[in-house]
Amino acid sequence: MPSRTPIARTPIALVGLGPIGRSTLAYALFRPGLEVVAACDPKPDLAGTPLDKFVAGAPASIRVAPSLAEFGRLPKGTVAILCTQSHIPQVAATVEALVRARLPVVASCEELVFPQWRHPEWAAQIDALAREQGVAVLGTGVNPGYVLDLLPAILSGVALRVDALKLERVVDAATRRGPLQQKVGAGKSVEEFRAEAAAGRLGHVGLPESAALLCEVLRFGRPRITEKLEPVVAKAAIETPFVQVAAGRVAGLDHRLVAESPAGRIEITLQMALGAADPHDLIELVGEPPLKLRIEGGTPGDLATVAALLNAAPAMPALKPGLRHVLDGPFPICRARA
Amino acid sequence: MPSRTPIARTPIALVGLGPIGRSTLAYALFRPGLEVVAACDPKPDLAGTPLDKFVAGAPASIRVAPSLAEFGRLPKGTVAILCTQSHIPQVAATVEALVRARLPVVASCEELVFPQWRHPEWAAQIDALAREQGVAVLGTGVNPGYVLDLLPAILSGVALRVDALKLERVVDAATRRGPLQQKVGAGKSVEEFRAEAAAGRLGHVGLPESAALLCEVLRFGRPRITEKLEPVVAKAAIETPFVQVAAGRVAGLDHRLVAESPAGRIEITLQMALGAADPHDLIELVGEPPLKLRIEGGTPGDLATVAALLNAAPAMPALKPGLRHVLDGPFPICRARA
Numbered sequence: 130m131p132s133r134t135p136i137a138r139t140p141i142a143l144v145g146l147g148p149i150g151r152s153t154l155a156y157a158l159f160r161p162g163l164e165v166v167a168a169c170d171p172k173p174d175l176a177g178t179p180l181d182k183f184v185a186g187a188p189a190s191i192r193v194a195p196s197l198a199e200f201g202r203l204p205k206g207t208v209a210i211l212c213t214q215s216h217i218p219q220v221a222a223t224v225e226a227l228v229r230a231r232l233p234v235v236a237s238c239e240e241l242v243f244p245q246w247r248h249p250e251w252a253a254q255i256d257a258l259a260r261e262q263g264v265a266v267l268g269t270g271v272n273p274g275y276v277l278d279l280l281p282a283i284l285s286g287v288a289l290r291v292d293a294l295k296l297e298r299v300v301d302a303a304t305r306r307g308p309l310q311q312k313v314g315a316g317k318s319v320e321e322f323r324a325e326a327a328a329g330r331l332g333h334v335g336l337p338e339s340a341a342l343l344c345e346v347l348r349f350g351r352p353r354i355t356e357k358l359e360p361v362v363a364k365a366a367i368e369t370p371f372v373q374v375a376a377g378r379v380a381g382l383d384h385r386l387v388a389e390s391p392a393g394r395i396e397i398t399l400q401m402a403l404g405a406a407d408p409h410d411l412i413e414l415v416g417e418p419p420l421k422l423r424i425e426g427g428t429p430g431d432l433a434t435v436a437a438l439l440n441a442a443p444a445m446p447a448l449k450p451g452l453r454h455v456l457d458g459p460f461p462i463c464r465a466r467a
Numbered sequence: 468m469p470s471r472t473p474i475a476r477t478p479i480a481l482v483g484l485g486p487i488g489r490s491t492l493a494y495a496l497f498r499p500g501l502e503v504v505a506a507c508d509p510k511p512d513l514a515g516t517p518l519d520k521f522v523a524g525a526p527a528s529i530r531v532a533p534s535l536a537e538f539g540r541l542p543k544g545t546v547a548i549l550c551t552q553s554h555i556p557q558v559a560a561t562v563e564a565l566v567r568a569r570l571p572v573v574a575s576c577e578e579l580v581f582p583q584w585r586h587p588e589w590a591a592q593i594d595a596l597a598r599e600q601g602v603a604v605l606g607t608g609v610n611p612g613y614v615l616d617l618l619p620a621i622l623s624g625v626a627l628r629v630d631a632l633k634l635e636r637v638v639d640a641a642t643r644r645g646p647l648q649q650k651v652g653a654g655k656s657v658e659e660f661r662a663e664a665a666a667g668r669l670g671h672v673g674l675p676e677s678a679a680l681l682c683e684v685l686r687f688g689r690p691r692i693t694e695k696l697e698p699v700v701a702k703a704a705i706e707t708p709f710v711q712v713a714a715g716r717v718a719g720l721d722h723r724l725v726a727e728s729p730a731g732r733i734e735i736t737l738q739m740a741l742g743a744a745d746p747h748d749l750i751e752l753v754g755e756p757p758l759k760l761r762i763e764g765g766t767p768g769d770l771a772t773v774a775a776l777l778n779a780a781p782a783m784p785a786l787k788p789g790l791r792h793v794l795d796g797p798f799p800i801c802r803a804r805a
Contacts, residue, residue, distance in 0.1 A: 156627050275625055283621055286778055286799025287613055287771035289494050348804040392803040416801075418767045418774075425759040432756045433625035440624050456798050461624025463754075465730040466686040 139443045140204040142167040142232065144223060145213035146175055146183060146193060148306045149237050152435045153210055155184040161466060162443050166204055169194040197226050208445045210438050211236035215334040217248045224255060224266060233264040233445035237434055239335035241268025242278070243454055246341035256452035265448035267458050269441050271433040272298060273335035276410045276424070277397055278342045279455045284412055284422055291347055293394040293415040296339075298427060300401040301408045302381050306431055307371035313381040313401045314360060316372045322360040322379045332358045333384050333399055340388035340395045346456045349390035359383045361402040374403060381405065437461060477781045478542040480505040480570065482561060483551035484513060484521060484531060486644045487575055490773045491548055493522040499804060500781050504542055507532040535564050546783045548776050549574035553672040555586045562593060562604060571602040571783035575772055577673035579606025580616070581792055584679035594790035603786035605796050607779050609771040610636060611673035614748045614762070615735055616680045617793045622752055622760050629685055631732040631753040634677075636765060638739040639746045640719050644769055645709035651719040651739045652698060654710045660698040660717045670696045671722050671737055678726035678733045684794045687728035697721045699740040712741060719743065775799060 141163050143150055150170070157163045168180055168191060176195035180187035194200050209232040214220050217240045224241070227234045244252040259266050268274065277296045285291050302313050314322045314331045325331045337354050344352045363380035366373070374380055381402025388395040410424040444459035455461065479501050481488055488508070495501045506518055506529060514533035518525035532538050547570040552558050555578045562579070565572045582590040597604050606612065615634045623629050640651050652660045652669045663669040675692050682690045701718035704711070712718055719740025726733040748762040782797035793799065 159628075271625060279624075280621070282800050283618070283798065285801035286617075287609060287766055287774050288801045289770060289774045289777065290497075291801050291803065346798075346800055346802070348802040350803075418770045420766065421763040423761050423763065425761065428625050428758065429756045432627060436625050436627045439627065456800070460621065460684075460794050460798070462620050462684055462794070463623035463626045463629050464684070464686040465629065465688075 138162055138164045139446070140164050140166040140207040141442060142169070142200060142203055142207050142209045144169050144197070144209055144211045144227070146170040147212060148308060149431065149434060150212040151183050152431060153212055153438055154180065154187055156435050156439060158184065158186055160439055162464070163439065165191065166207060167191060167194065167200050169197055169200060171195055197223070197230065203232070206446055207232055208442045209234045210442060211238065212438070213238070215239040217241065217244050217251055221251055225258065228255065228259050228262050228264055228266060231262050231264055233448065234266045235438055235441045235445055236268050237270050237438060238268055239270065239273055240338060242270065242273040242335065243338040243342040243345070244268070244452070246338055252452055260451045263450045265445055265450055265453050267441060267445065267448070267453045267455070269437045269455050271428050271430050271437060272399070273339040273342070274437055274455055275433065275461070276428050277336070278339040279461065280422070281343060281412045281414070282346050282456050284414055284420055285347060288414055288420060289417045291393055291414060291416040293396070294343065295396045295413040295415065297398045297411040298400070299405050299408050300427055300430060301403070301405045302401045303367070303369045303403045304429070309401070309430070310369060310371045310403065314379045315381055315403050316374050317379045319360050319362060319379060326358045332382060333401065336384060336386040336397050336399060340386055340397060342454055342456065343395055344388060344390045347393060349393040352388035352390040352395070354386060354388045357385045361400065361405070363403070367403045369403060436463065440464070476500055476502045477784070478502050478504040478545040479780060480507070480538060480541060480545050480547045482507050482535070482547055482549045482565070484508040485550060486646060487769065487772060488550035489521050490769060491550055491776055492518065492525055494773050494777060496522065496524055498777055500802070501777065503529065504545060505529060505532065505538050507535055507538060509533060535561070535568065541570070544784055545570055546780045547572045548780060549576065550776070551576070553577045555579065555582050555589055559589055563596065566593065566597050566600050566602055566604060569600050569602055571786065572604045573776055573779045573783055574606050575608050575776060576606055577608065577611055578676060580608065580611040580673060581676040581680040581683070582606070582790070584676055590790055598789045601788045603783055603788055603791050605779060605783065605786070605791045605793070607775045607793050609766050609768050609775060610737070611677040611680070612775055612793050613771070613799070614766050615674070616677040617799065618760070619750045619752070620681060620684050620794055622750055622758055623685060626752055626758060627755045629731055629752060629754040631734070632681065633734045633751040633753065635736045635749040636738070637743050637746050638765055638768060639741070639743045640739045641705070641707045641741045642767070647739070647768070648707060648709045648741065652717045653719055653741050654712050655717045657698050657700060657717060664696045670720060671739065674722060674724040674735050674737060678724055678735060680792055680794065681733055682726060682728045685731060687731040690726035690728040690733070692724060692726045695723045699738065699743070701741070705741045707741060774801065778802070
């Protein structure tokens with residue numbers, strides 16, 4: 130077996146120190162192949178904070194910069210890990226600034242997993258800019274980024290024909306972070322849920338991105354996508370460290386998507402609710418041969434998103450410059466020494 | 468969503484017309500992106516046979532060539548699909564000849580999935596030759612090539628740390644082709660099974676290749692591999708179209724492997740027996756987070772091997788020249804139009 134030359138540490142600049150950013154910081158410390166060299170968050174109460182205030186053992190010599198401009202000089206080969214918002218308009222300026230600074234960007238931004246779907250013009254612009262600057266930009270995570278797009282595509286690798294994919298993810302939101310419990314509507318009345326859902330303030334971001342990415346890589350053709358968002362109502366009172374839910378109020382959401390393409394169909398069901406029974410991920414491939422893949426208990430969203438970011442980071446400098454997606458990026462692999 | 472330029476048909480030269488080769492021929496006919504342009508098999512009774520004698524609808528104008536030398540002129544961009552034997556010494560000369568003819572090679576040869584393990588010198592030679600000739604060589608399939616190597620590696624992509632992988636594949640050999648039923652020892656006495664196993668004439672080829680490939684891509688370090696092969700004894704009489712097994716005789720095999728590496732451990736259990744209960748593939752990742760992936764019913768070996776070959780073929784001409792493996796080759800994806 131050929132031995133590989135040891136891989137130098139990848140310097141990491143963290144952009145965003147919310148729950149996912151802090152978790153990324155914590156786990157980056159234990160990865161021999163990574164070294165956090167800078168961090169940035171525009172929140173006024175975070176500026177100047179030494180990193181060891183977030184995570185014991187993080188370098189106290191590094192303080193949170195209030196803006197990218199105040200990062201100072203970064204080591205050659207630094208990769209930016211962006212963990213801020215879910216929507217392209219919220220992250221566009223930051224991604225552009227990082228690319229102009231010639232930093233490869235790997236991000237947890239849900240819409241960045243396949244920005245071609247909702248923001249095709251911006252996607253084309255950032256692709257051109259990233260090529261020009263010679264760096265790659267990649268959105269990744271668990272959902273979107275893995276369970277409902279990458280994994281079904283990989284399952285198709287042992288199929289001769291794919292007619293449809295039926296994807297299902299059931300998450301017990303009680304096991305997840307506070308912001309996610311709020312995002313699924315836990316604690317609201319059914320009327321509040323419906324009003325906020327109608328206003329686009331509730332619901333999971335990323336299902337159309339997963340479906341459109343699948344239609345792209347499977348060469349199904351451009352899909353027509355419809356979505357439906359319903360509340361899951363608590364049958365009994367539920368309490369978590371973050372929220373109290375009385376019986377009859379909302380425990381979470383049931384989000385369905387259908388993508389109809391000229392060459393195939395994709396159906397997604399996402400349930401995220403406090404106390405959801407039998408959490409799991411299920412991928413059913415309708416085709417030849419039919420295939421059924423199940424992840425027992427489901428892929429744990431928060432940890433696995435951090436893993437996806439940290440596993441991708443060392444590969445970013447060698448990626449082909451431009452806007453990449455998880456199915457033309459590096460194989461997602463956790464390397465013991467990277 | 469960016470539209471892709473239509474992909475031209477990939478010309479395919481089939482090498483080997485046993486069960487897998489014939490099945491590959493049959494399914495290649497239904498893939499709009501592929502076109503079988505030549506076929507070769509050295510068996511004297513096959514030479515000169517028009518392809519429609521194997522599969523209705525195959526081009527009668529193409530006859531089986533008795534040797535590669537008699538392929539004649541092949542269209543530019545032709546990819547060779549090699550479906551002959553399991554061991555490198557059996558396929559080495561053919562792979563070399565194809566590479567010298569500047570044909571990319573994708574093969575079902577089990578040892579070619581990671582020839583670095585058993586045949587490191589040949590692997591280095593063929594890698595050098597393929598680079599020199601500007602073509603890629605890839606071994607793929609289901610086992611090895613997917614269930615016990617590619618899929619566990621992909622599952623690690625959402626893990627922060629992998630301590631061990633416990634892999635299990637249970638196949639009801641009654642649903643498989645005749646040669647496989649013989650390969651698992653069905654119908655033999657326990658004594659015959661043990662004698663043939665000791666002589667290396669029985670057992671599945673490819674478990675060490677899967678384990679060594681995983682140790683390579685996970686950067687576990689070079690493993691120490693031990694294997695154990697036991698018979699599965701029939702409790703009642705079993706009959707298939709290919710074999711009759713009396714109670715007390717061998718229904719199949721139970722093949723175990725342990726790979727111990729400096730940075731992690733891999734355990735594989737492969738049961739292939741007539742009438743095996745609850746066929747499935749199971750990947751258990753011991754690490755952070757722990758993950759458990761199951762394919763209900765198991766990945767159907769024969770069809771899925773053909774799928775892996777046909778899905779890889781169109782990507783072969785664009786692969787980096789040299790000896791590739793499934794985790795640095797193209798993402799395994801079944802494309803509706805490719």
